[in-house]
Amino acid sequence: MAIASWNARFLTGVEIIDRQHETLFETVNTLADAVKLNNESPRVLGYLELLVRLTQEHFTTEEQFLRESGNRQLRSHLEEHRGLDAKLQELRTKHAQGGLVSADVTLFFAEWFAHHINEADMANGVSDWKPAPTPGA
Numbered sequence: 001m002a003i004a005s006w007n008a009r010f011l012t013g014v015e016i017i018d019r020q021h022e023t024l025f026e027t028v029n030t031l032a033d034a035v036k037l038n039n040e041s042p043r044v045l046g047y048l049e050l051l052v053r054l055t056q057e058h059f060t061t062e063e064q065f066l067r068e069s070g071n072r073q074l075r076s077h078l079e080e081h082r083g084l085d086a087k088l089q090e091l092r093t094k095h096a097q098g099g100l101v102s103a104d105v106t107l108f109f110a111e112w113f114a115h116h117i118n119e120a121d122m123a124n125g126v127s128d129w130k131p132a133p134t135p136g137a
């Protein structure tokens with residue numbers, strides 16, 4: 001069973017953000033399945049690396065929107081992002097050095113994303129976010 005279940009209450013109305021969020025949920029689920037199957041498998045490190053990369057890409061996109069819309073909670077929002085990023089990096093380093101990812105860790109990511117989307121992304125003026133206009137459009 002998927003530990004991170006995507007549903008409509010996570011929709012922000014900003015298409016690129018919603019797509020990224022959904023992909024993050026899928027990646028957490030894939031990582032959790034790999035951990036359950038065999039947490040010593042090199043696949044776990046691969047999915048962890050993917051989660052790190054997708055999370056960083058997402059935070060970059062979201063932070064650009066927040067800056068462009070002059071969001072007043074920018075600082076605290078960024079702190080939450082940096083906190084998760086640091087945790088992911090630490091976990092990736094630990095795993096690369098032989099430490100194993102546990103089911104508790106994947107559950108933590110699932111809960112972090114669900115909570116953050118509802119409490120930070122949506123509560124902090126998501127409707128003000130406007131993607132940068134496409135050049136020539």
Ligand SMILES: [Fe+2]
Pocket residue numbers: 021058062117121
């Ligand atoms: Fe987000």
Ligand SMILES: [Fe+2]
Pocket residue numbers: 062077081116120121
């Ligand atoms: Fe966020």
